[in-house]
Amino acid sequence: QVQLQESGPGLVKPSETLSLTCTVSGGSISTYYWNWIRQPAGEGLQWIGRINGGGSTNYNPSLKSPVTISVDTSKKQLFLNLSSVTAADTAIYYCARDGLSRALDIWGQGTMVTVSS
Amino acid sequence: DIQMTQSPSSLSASVGDRVTITCRASQSISTYLNWYQQKPGKAPNLLIFAASSLQIGVPSRFRGSGSGTDFTLTISSLQPEDFVTYYCQQSYTTPRTFGQGTKVEIK
Numbered sequence: 001q002v003q004l005q006e007s008g009p010g011l012v013k014p015s016e017t018l019s020l021t022c023t024v025s026g027g028s029i030s031t032y033y034w035n036w037i038r039q040p041a042g043e044g045l046q047w048i049g050r051i052n053g054g055g056s057t058n059y060n061p062s063l064k065s066p067v068t069i070s071v072d073t074s075k076k077q078l079f080l081n082l083s084s085v086t087a088a089d090t091a092i093y094y095c096a097r098d099g100l101s102r103a104l105d106i107w108g109q110g111t112m113v114t115v116s117s
Numbered sequence: 118d119i120q121m122t123q124s125p126s127s128l129s130a131s132v133g134d135r136v137t138i139t140c141r142a143s144q145s146i147s148t149y150l151n152w153y154q155q156k157p158g159k160a161p162n163l164l165i166f167a168a169s170s171l172q173i174g175v176p177s178r179f180r181g182s183g184s185g186t187d188f189t190l191t192i193s194s195l196q197p198e199d200f201v202t203y204y205c206q207q208s209y210t211t212p213r214t215f216g217q218g219t220k221v222e223i224k
Contacts, residue, residue, distance in 0.1 A: 035213070044204065044215055044216075044217045044218045045161065045204055045206075045215040045218075046215070047206075047212055047213040047214065047215065049212075050211070050213075058211040058212070059212070060211075060212040060213075061118075061212065062118065062212070094160055094161075096160075098208075099163075099166075101151075101166040101167060101170070102149060102151075102166070102167075102208040103151040103163050103166035103167070103172075103206075103208060104151070104153070104161070104163060104206070105163050105166070105172065107160035107161060107162070108160065109159075109160055110160050
């Protein structure tokens with residue numbers, strides 16, 4: 001059974017880089033697209049971007065902070081870097097698998113990141 | 118970007134009621150429409166994919182329909198665990214976009 005686990009610092013200072021890792025267990029990372037989604041407290045879901053096992057990426061152009069998503073297939077990990085963060089980047093960050101159905105069929109539990117000095 | 122508009126943003130209902138949530142896309146997305154349920158403090162959970170296909174393990178009281186720009190999620194008989202928040206999402210193109218959510222509350 002495929003499981004996803006996000007990890008990373010819970011607190012990031014303004015103007016610094018937010019870096020998160022999503023570790024995939026129980027299945028292949030190569031076959032699918034893997035997404036990052038975030039959710040500010042009490043608000044809706046915002047898609048950040050995605051990457052496949054070959055490193056092909058798509059990003060949400062509406063994000064104000066520059067985004068980079070990368071993957072290490074040997075470690076079965078994907079990475080999110082969000083640079084020059086502001087308080088508006090405070091949110092729960094989720095990784096999720098784009099299933100064969102093109103829906104987000106498996107999600108991590110999420111990790112809370114606060115941007116504050 | 119494709120805008121997804123859900124309505125209502127919240128609704129009040131009782132156990133056993135039939136409820137319908139609508140989702141409208143700003144352009145045609147064929148049947149590339151998914152529905153998620155989110156319980157407080159938890160990650161979203163896929164209920165319906167491709168507009169009308171029930172995800173494995175999801176109770177049959179959940180039903181999705183629609184194509185093009187207009188979609189609905191119907192819960193035929195609300196159970197106590199269904200009083201949570203629901204989101205639609207288009208997977209027609211990137212950036213993927215979500216509706217703003219519909220919170221189902223107990224009347």
